[in-house]
Amino acid sequence: MTELVPGSAGVPGGPGGRRRDAFGARGSGDTSGFGGLVPPVPSLASSARPFGDDAADSVYDTLERVFPELGDAVERVVFAYGELTIHVRRERLLDVAWTLRDDPGLRFELLSSLSGVDYPDDLTGRRLHSVVHLTSMTHRRRLRVEVSVADGDPTLPSLTPVWPTADWHEREAYDLFGLIYEGHPGLARIMMPDDWVGHPQRKDYPLGGIAVDYKGAQIPPPDTRRSYS
Template sequence: MTDDPGTPKADTPKQSTPSEPGKGRTDSEGATPEAGAQQTSPSREDAVVSTPGVKAPDAGSQETVSSEVVSDDTVVDRAVGVRQGMFGVAGTGDVSGFGGLVAPVVFPGASQRPYGGWFDEAADALAEGLAAGGLDTAVSHVVVDRGEITFHVRREDLLAVARVLRDDEKLRFELLSSLSGVHYPADTGRELHVVLHLLSMSYNRRIRVEVTAPDSDPHVPSVVSLYPTADWQEREAWDMFGIIFDGHPALTRILMPDDWPGHPQRKDYPLGGIPVEYKGATTPPPDQRRSYN
């Protein structure tokens, strides 16, 4: 049987066997960039810990750590904080017994061309589509890490970028499979992140789009008009993180009661909890339990 020449074919990068750490890693879908692709190192934490500019803050402090670290493949990573303990909890809330653990929070830096495989083709098509609309600076940088590609986009240009990704014949990212929020309190000026995972069913490709907003102005354009699947996902991100999606048809809480104070998945949200009694024994809320440090 011959393929219909008018039907787009699945196009995934060639598989390769890693010959050295940090090269040719394969993601869960088998999309491995070709040899020579610039990727960040899997041993970032070691690189950051050994860097004089990054140190662990005193116990219980909220000190911001910001440093650029060059990993072993010359890609610049950015450390934005330090995580303490098993679950990142300081004080009496840490009941894990691992309060002495310290690890940096590191973002992979911008990757350099060639990205490898179809990543370059997609990046070129997106750049051409944005340039045609006068949005050459909409994408701030591109990160290829662990066999995945992420386009970091200015939040004011998110809708324009999403429209090109969806409608361009060379891209056809028709489905928004996931939209979620993340809170990085130490990432000054970019504390709130919104991450979109897009799927091209025509070409069997997946990409990630990421935008940021400061705590002081937590507004991001809604993409519901382009991707209806974002409706409840944006409501969840608002409910849990307090990210306001401008243009959403009904931005209301979806998990917590309407009068609930605050946004529970923010890292500055108090642990709190409800005492639990079971067979005569009482378990106090997390923030009232003893510390094993």
């Protein structure tokens, strides 16, 4: 949102006035206001325990008790914005997954979504992340499980043996991010043509595109639209 601040004549944007963009951005030509936002400094540290949330503390305490090798399987655990995320090493992903699903104190029966994320500046050097959202309908809890891999070796175990709903989600993450889920029953592109080159949702993928006619208007391809740089 852009606000026109009145000048000496009391007219917004008039003589002596100025423009104030949202969030304090100014002088960039970016009227969205996001130019003034500063991204947080990434961290590889775990959140301090207790997390201050009864459900999150209960989930992790139970997982520690029933999975003695948890210290070797988990890289870090983060509680932020009311959500618990467990960063799991890919070699132990299936072991942790079976425990999360089958232990009576956990019972995460539903994989509600799985998606890919690309962090080019990931401090571990493993930029591609596979993120799973789990739901325990028994205990009415939610949990995120995240695995990171390098783009030079983007393989990790498929979760379809544990949660069949992972099937189509993993195909989409494979198609758009290039994550390769070993053990998947039919890993193939789901959105792009079979002969498509590259993975469109990676951050270094070129915008490209073609011009489109829409209701008499010409919409240029993304790489030729207005730039704020």
